Amino acid sequence: MPLHVSIATRAFRRYSTYTAATLAGIFTNCVFGVIVCFVYTAVWDQSPRAGGYDVQDALTYAWLGQAMIMTVAVWGGGSPDDLAERIRSGDVALDFYRPVGILGWYVAADLGRATFHLLTRGIAPTIVGALLFDLRWPSGPITWLAVAASIPLAVLVSFSLRFLVAASGFWILDSQGTKVLAASAAVFFSGLTVPLVLFPGWLQDVAVLLPWATFLQVPADIWLGQRSGLEVLAGLGLQLFWAVALLAGCALVLRTAERKVVVQGG
C-alpha cells in the first residue's frame, strides 16, 4: 500500500475508534436536521419559490447541510488541528526532518477522516432525513457522478482553508483565535444556516463565488438539479479552481514557514 493510502486508512481508523462519539454526533445531526426542516417549512410556506427552491428542495438542502458539516469540517478540525498542536508544542520541527512532504501527509490524513465522516455522519442522518421527510434525490447516474466528484473537491477546499488557519500558528503561535474567526466565516458563507440562494442581491453574487460556497451550496445544487449541463461543470470548475489555488497557497505558506523555522530558527 502506498504511503499516502496508509496515512488515509489510519486516519480513518483513528476516528472509527470513537464509536460513542460517532453515534452521539449522528443523533445531534438528526435533531438539528429536523429543527432546520421545521424552520425551512415555515419559510417556504410563506414564499413557496424562495431562492428558486421549492419546499422539497429546501428540506433536502437541510439534510445535505447536516451531512456536510463534519465531512468538510465546517467548524474546523481534522488533520490541520494536529498541525496546529504540533506547531504549538514545537514537534513540527520533527516533521520537517522526515523524508516526506508535510502537505501531502496532512491532505491524505484529512481525506481519510472525511471518508469516515461521510460514511457515518454524512450518510446516516441523510437516511434518517429521508425516512422522516420527502427528499429529492439526484436525477440520474450522471448527477450522482457529479455529486461524487463534488464532495472530495469540497473537502480539499475546506482542508486548505483549515490548513492555512493552522499554519498561521507559525507566526502567531496560537491559531485558536484565527480558527474561531475562520469557523464563523465558514458557517455563514457556506450556506449552512441560510442557503446562499436566499442571500440578498450583491451579497449572493459575491458569496457564491467564495471558496466556502464549494462546501455545501455547489454540491447541493448539483444534487438538487439546480445546476444542469454546463452549470454542473461550472460548479465543479469553481471547486477545482479553489482547491488548486488554495493548495498552492498552502504549499507556499509551508515553504515560507519552513524557511522561518530552518533558516531563522523558529
Place this chain on the structure above:
Amino acid sequence: MGLIEARGLSRTFTVYKRSGRLNRTRTEVRAVHDLDLAIEPGEMVGYIGPNGAGKSTTIKMLTGILVPTGGHLRVAGVDPSRKRRALAHRIGVVFGQRTTLWWDLPLRDSFELLQKIYRVPSDRFRTNLAEFVELLDLGDLLDTPVRQLSLGQRMRGDITAALLHDPEILYLDEPTIGLDVISKGRLREFLRTLNAERGVTLLLTTHDLQDIEALCRRVIVIDHGTKVFDGALTELHRQGGSTRTLVVDLVDEAPPISVEGATARRVEGPRQWLSFPADASAAPLVAAVAAAYDVADLSIQEPDIEDVIRELYSRS
C-alpha cells in the same frame, strides 16, 4: 574522515526586544560559536552543558532542521541542511520531550507508517522490529494507542521508531528525562547493546550525568555556545580536579585521620570522609588507613561529575 565533522560551526539568532512604545532593539544572540567537532563511526559521545548552552541548537544543525550561520559542517559526508531529506535516512533522532509517534494510533501503526516513510524493506523491518520489541520489552504494548502509554513506554516506542530504518547515527536529546531508575537502567543497557552490536554512533545530550558515566567514554562540554572540554571522561575528572572519597568507619571516635595522599574532609563521630585525587589508586590508601587505625568498615564514593563540570564552567 569523521562521521560528523564541524569546523567553526556557528549559529546566531536575531532577537528583537521591545524598547519603549514602538522601538525594537535588535540583538544578536550567539547560540553556538566557533564549534569544532570530530566524531568517528561507532563512538558514544556525551554532549553536555547547562540550559541554554547550545546543545539543542547543535543537534538541530546536525539533523539539518536548522541552517548554521557560519562554519563548515558535514554529517556522513553531506551538508545536513542542504541534503536534509537524504540525510534523514541515515540518522535517527530521539527528543526526550517530543514524540514522533501518532497519538491516537497503536504503536504498531506508527511503526508501519515509518516503514513506508523510510522505505524500509519488509524483511529488514520485520527483523528490526522483532529485535527492538524483544530488547525493549514492547511486545504487550504494540496494540496500545500511544496516548495510553506511560512516559517510559512511550520513550521505548520513540527509540524503536528512530531505529527502524537502520540509521548510522542516533542523536538522543535528554532520552532519560522523567524516567524512573529502573527504566533509565534498561534504556542505558539497550543503548550500550545498540552501539556494541550494530555499531551505531551515539550522540547524547543529557542533564543526567549518570547517563554519561554509564555510556560515554568521550565527553564534550559546551557552555555559552563554546566548547570548554572535549576528551575522555577520566580526563574530565582530572582537569576538573575531581576527587574520590574514602568513607572510613572507625571502631572508636578519633581525631581526623592523617595519611599521605589524602585529606580528611569531614568527621562525624567514628565516621570520616577522606578525599583523594580521582586518578590515584585507592589500594595504598586503604592499606595505610587499615594499618594505622582500627577500621570497622570502608567504602569509596566515586567523584560527582556535576561538581567537575561546575568547576569547568566557573573557569571558562
